[in-house]
Amino acid sequence: MTESKKRGPRRSSESEQAILAATLQLLKEKPLRDVSIEAIASKAGVGKMTIYKWWPSRAYVALDALSKSLTKKIPIPDTGDTKKDLEELFGSAMAFFSSKKGLIFGRFLAEAQSDPKFAVSFRERLLNPRREAARQVLHRAMERGEIERTLEIESVLDLIFGAMIFRLMAGHGTLNKTEAMSMVSILMEGIASKKI
Amino acid sequence: MTESKKRGPRRSSESEQAILAATLQLLKEKPLRDVSIEAIASKAGVGKMTIYKWWPSRAYVALDALSKSLTKKIPIPDTGDTKKDLEELFGSAMAFFSSKKGLIFGRFLAEAQSDPKFAVSFRERLLNPRREAARQVLHRAMERGEIERTLEIESVLDLIFGAMIFRLMAGHGTLNKTEAMSMVSILMEGIASKKI
Amino acid sequence: MTESKKRGPRRSSESEQAILAATLQLLKEKPLRDVSIEAIASKAGVGKMTIYKWWPSRAYVALDALSKSLTKKIPIPDTGDTKKDLEELFGSAMAFFSSKKGLIFGRFLAEAQSDPKFAVSFRERLLNPRREAARQVLHRAMERGEIERTLEIESVLDLIFGAMIFRLMAGHGTLNKTEAMSMVSILMEGIASKKI
């Protein structure tokens, strides 16, 4: 026997839900930095200790709140045509990043700058799933011979996600479908002029 | 000399220097978020009021401290060959982003997520100069006909800077010259396989 | 049917003993105020509920712990000579008050200042027994005609016990047999000088 069930009360999922809901709502109102544990506890009708018991810091509560609200699986387009696949993929990514939750995503990446452990969780929970979807699309394209076999796929991923997230965070440009399409084109054909 | 000196002490440039130096040093030790005004004041041997008098918040002190330490003009390569220009440009950008000061740059972008006014200053002081250099390189290339005339230059800029900054902030990949070269290649030629 | 025996296990005297023992030991280490229910429960290897089930607050647990540890009956001296009786009585009282348990006694009287109900229990359980012994000695002395028949016995009791407990609590003087003897003398003969 490896696992002995403990006696006593279990984690209250009512409280957990209330905490995550309160947190998500607060995150939509103001930056993570300004969302205090006390505010979450108070809004959720919960003691602070209950939060500290289950999460190491407010950043993790926030991460849980956001990632549990992103239940929909990220679709992996498979039209047979790489450019179309990429357009679909990055179109939906752009939709996400330009939404309220995309904004929160950016703030999480900001939080990760001063908390390396959080950065790890952030990558695992929010970043990698979306990245993995794109990775599969590129793999399939490579297998079909539609993209160069020598490509550094990770660099490609960074080019495309990086551009969107950079716009999201630096706020110097718009985030819309047109931009996504423009980026996919550049990525596919390159910028060098085709002579002849 | 056209400026008549007023009586009484002016803004003490001694204090200013001490404040900026103290701030820069603290920024190298820990994230902006953890650098308190009190710590800066104490380290600089200065009253808190002196800081509040000249800067609206610690983020701006930090911005000043970093940008005044970046005195070297960003070089605009002009070899005549676009790919070489880009390689040089993004090689040096990569060197910056992977340095201590690059790390601080990332943290400033993080700070901008919860302070829109700061985001504006950040873009003006740190982001645009580097971006402008790249913009000129691309313009020249376009004029020479080495890159397509229909390109959205802003998108190109975001693709390349975004990728590096994204790596810097998300920490999922390395930041080195090889990566920069790889990205320039992808950008130039695109990922689509060249048939025939 | 007046009394129906309930099913199920009875009060566990093992737990009770463990609780009282743990409490007494903790009381010897630190003031009642700093002895938490959680500490008692943990030290006794018992759930908090078991304590709350049988005692209304930690003060009562403590009262039980101390009073059950004072099993020896307070002896009522009867030498035939009032002064000797009083010396013996207050000598032993002084011994008690200057002991570890006397210290705890003082802390209970302190606790009584902010809990009137506890004050009642404290008087009944700890104060009155000792007082009653003294009362009997004084009664016998009065019957023998060795002390004035008009005396307010309660005032006499307070004079003598009050002096000792006051020293115990205020800590401005020593608590020893010499003091007790000195007090008995003053009490017996008064302080007024005897002319002629």
Next chain:
Amino acid sequence: MTESKKRGPRRSSESEQAILAATLQLLKEKPLRDVSIEAIASKAGVGKMTIYKWWPSRAYVALDALSKSLTKKIPIPDTGDTKKDLEELFGSAMAFFSSKKGLIFGRFLAEAQSDPKFAVSFRERLLNPRREAARQVLHRAMERGEIERTLEIESVLDLIFGAMIFRLMAGHGTLNKTEAMSMVSILMEGIASKKI
């Protein structure tokens, strides 16, 4: 010159007054134990830090609050007749102990049971002044030859103060002038019956 005046703002006596007034009022409403720093700060319209800056714990704030409210000097009766002096002295002591502030006095003595440093301050600030008055009365009586020259004055002081404070704290008897007179009589003449 040994003391260099510091720059910067001085202690705000407005805040200090507000804190002491709030504390005294709260002390009249509930036991010291139940008067929280937060309640004092809130009632005084003051930050908690201001309290922590100037007093080591709430007990000292309370001590300050009470002792600064006891401005009247304790009168030292001098009628020429020792018994009358004592009656006056202990009459007024009884009046104090049976007042609201006397109740607070008792609670301070309770607090002293779990804080030895506070006990010292308590003795110096509240206990000794009153004790000193009584000591002088007894000294004069001794010089006049009205009381025995061999008396342990400290013991006499404890007998009389102890009795009153004990009644105050244990709550088993009343605190009024009659009791005070009764105690003075016992103290003066002793309890032993005067044969012929």
Next chain:
DNA sequence: CTATAACCGAGACGGTACGTCAGGTCTTCGC
């Protein structure tokens, strides 16, 4: 001899207050 209910340990829960830190404002006084 079983089944049922009170008891128990463990400990999660909503709270209150703790003592600390830093924020941003305001005041005093030395140079």
Next chain:
DNA sequence: GCGAAGACCTGACGTACCGTCTCGGTTATAG
């Protein structure tokens, strides 16, 4: 008369216990 020093109010931090409650296991009596 500037500016260092620092007191002030505010608000959040993370912790300790409070007293209540809920589990699952154990035990002793009632049926």
